[in-house]
Amino acid sequence: MKISSAVIAAALITSTASAAADGSVPGARTVKACAAAGPFWPTMTLALDGNSAWVACKEQSRVVRLNTATGKLVESVRLETPAIAVKSGLGAIWALDSASTLYRIDRKTSRITRRASLGATAAYNLWIGGGSVWVADDQAAQVIRVAPATGKVVRRLPVGDGPASMAFAGGSGWVINHRDRRLMRIELATNRVTELQPVRADAPERMAYLAGSLWITGRGTDLVRVDPRSGKALATIEIGAGGIDIVAAGGSLWVPTRSAAVDRTGLPTMETLQRVSATTQRVTTAATARGRVDVHGLVAQGNFVWLADNRSGVLYRVRG
Secondary structure (H helix, E strand, O other), rough: OOHHHHHHHHHOOOOOOOOOOOOOOOOOEEEOOOOOOOOOOEEEEEEOOOOOOEEEEEEHOOEEEEEEEOOOOOEEEEEOEEEEEEEEEEOOOEEEEOOOOOEEEEEOOEEEEEEOOOOOOOEEEEEEEEEEEEEEOOOEEEEEOOOOOOOOOEEEEEEEEEEEEEEOOOOOEEEEEOOOOOOOEOOOOOOOEEEEEOOOOOEEEEEEEOOOOEEEEEEEEEEEEOOOOOOOEEEEEEOOOOOOOOOEOEEEEEEEEEEEHHHOOOOOEOEEEEEEEEEOOEEEEEOOOOOEEEEEEEEEEOOOOEEEEOOOOOEEEEEO
């Protein structure tokens, strides 16, 4: 769906502009986006595809496409209800709204090419893995597997109370639950679900796969290295009070962390961005926030890590 640039400009709370530095994350390059997080903030609002950044603007019910080289707005795509998440993969851009409608967006034309109603009780997050699109249904304690070619639901898999993050490697997928702290493994060929050892943490919310291990963090949770076969904790790496999100790239884990005071609230306000070596487990600080920076999206691309702050309407690019 294409609309005029005048309508786009009027709809955006924060207009897009050339990249600059606002001082909130010293040394980071910034691109203005939409300040539309709203209450009960979204957690997967950023997807990268080449030199395009796709941002889910929750309160505006839009996904906007920005040119990361120029900082300019390229397109705005309207969804039917508030935008929850956006993801790049399987040859398209995928967006999820609060009514659990999954949208396929053409990555070249920015047009919606398919809408699929998933019938989720509380659609939460969005992942790509095992040749499928996956959506968490938070209240139904399940994840929904969707065929990308048709938009049809392949299977609804019971995985525990509070599915919050997924990771994929080989023929397996894993789900971590932030309420009951259960770690589940899915055999992708058969959709068989196996329960592994629970993660001993307050609220494990985010997970990545790297160097043969699962890496899990969250509220009240350091970075925990886990055996993907058994769920056994192999190491606990001190990163502060708890991590907001995690992304793996180039042999390292990138984790935005919270202060102890913020961690108790669960707000996604970043204190530091930590880099953790997957081989040595050495922790270094890549960036320290000087102002309020809320992390609603986290993506690694090449030598950079991008953070999306949908409260203030800024994308931050930090060199890796």
